[in-house]
């Protein structure tokens with residue numbers, strides 16, 4: 275099936291940090307795909323702005339190399355690539371000085387959608403925002419896009435929000451959490467709110483507990499300096515896992531609108547209970563046959579930063595009172611898998627004499643890879659000999675189910691950037707949401723610092739430290755196996 279592509283309005287998109295890693299890996303390959311899909315008007319312009327003294331031709335060469343490296347099969351579309359590159363311009367700009375701003379002002383048009391992507395260190399946000407205004411480049415219709423990390427605690431996030439608010443209204447600010455741009459993450463909302471089946475069961479009467487797992491096989495090599503200052507809590511939980519938690523736990527919004535959805539997510543974050551120290555397990559990977567240990571990767575033999583975290587949380591509201599949410603995420607684990615599992619309660623009473631086994635319905639939603647869902651149901655074991663029950667999976671990968679109707683799944687970035695141009699903020703984090711998330715994580719981080727908590731080591735290629743298993747076993751529960 276050819277996916278339905280609705281072209282966006284004419285735009286000028288300026289990417290500060292346009293020669294950087296994220297731009298080369300994600301932003302430009304994503305834009306290229308949208309271009310090939312026919313979503314970008316041929317008059318639209320993408321302007322790279324960075325410190326390097328390049329001209330537009332040099333910039334186009336650089337992006338062409340990036341497409342070779344990071345694009346899929348579409349890179350061999352030579353005609354398309356030529357046409358796409360022709361829409362790129364470059365201006366060398368000094369974020370902290372005056373160099374280049376006049377040229378940028380002359381280039382950016384007045385009568386189209388204007389978006390400014392700050393793919394730079396957060397310390398430059400203020401300078402960029404101020405100059406965009408003093409040079410009359412941005413106006414009240416312009417949009418700015420910012421990336422995580424959005425602060426490293428509540429105070430720094432508030433400061434960033436205040437800096438941006440001096441120049442832009444909240445409706446102009448698009449804070450990216452790329453998990454929200456993933457097709458399957460959006461599918462969570464479609465599953466929950468597009469089916470009558472789940473909603474009646476989606477509460478503490480029927481749900482025993484929920485598990486959220488985001489396991490990665492990669493280590494932190496190459497990003498050690500950043501990562502060692504962050505750890506799994508700041509890098510993954512405060513944003514991606516909390517967003518997943520919100521989508522799975524929130525009340526139905528009255529409509530799929532930016533503020534309606536974000537209001538409901540905010541309520542979940544604000545209802546999160548403080549987490550008991552015994553309900554947090556932090557880990558660090560050990561050296562494995564195929565790679566160094568965490569401490570070697572970050573070049574600090576004494577680092578206490580976690581590359582794995584597991585925790586048990588509670589949401590203080592009517593729907594979820596008493597239902598534990600177990601979350602875990604880590605690097606250098608057994609398989610790459612992101613999955614949400616809803617474990618329903620046991621049957622209150624079994625009518626089948628002699629059947630003493632525990633039968634539970636388990637709904638598992640796989641976000642990546644092999645997106646799909648799997649529902650464990652109980653049936654009669656085939657054959658004679660009475661009513662013996664067995665549990666079987668109703669397994670469905672979305673790709674199989676959709677067959678040739680499966681539209682090509684777009685990458686999170688390309689979807690999110692097009693949403694910026696369309697002016698749709700639903701899949702972006704609002705300032706108060708980010709602050710609420712930090713307000714919840716800050717005391718947990720301060721707590722383990724004050725306790726001088728040392729992360730437990732775990733084998734690279736495993737499911738994390740033994741203590742993470744114990745976190746569940748103590749409650750007479752177990753993590754779902756990590757299977758890619």
Ligand code: BG6
Nearest residue numbers: 422452490492509510514612642
């Ligand atoms: C990023 C984190 O935000 O998300 C990385 O900084 C992590 O550490 C990445 O590897 C995971 O994203 P994905 O899309 O590969 O699941």
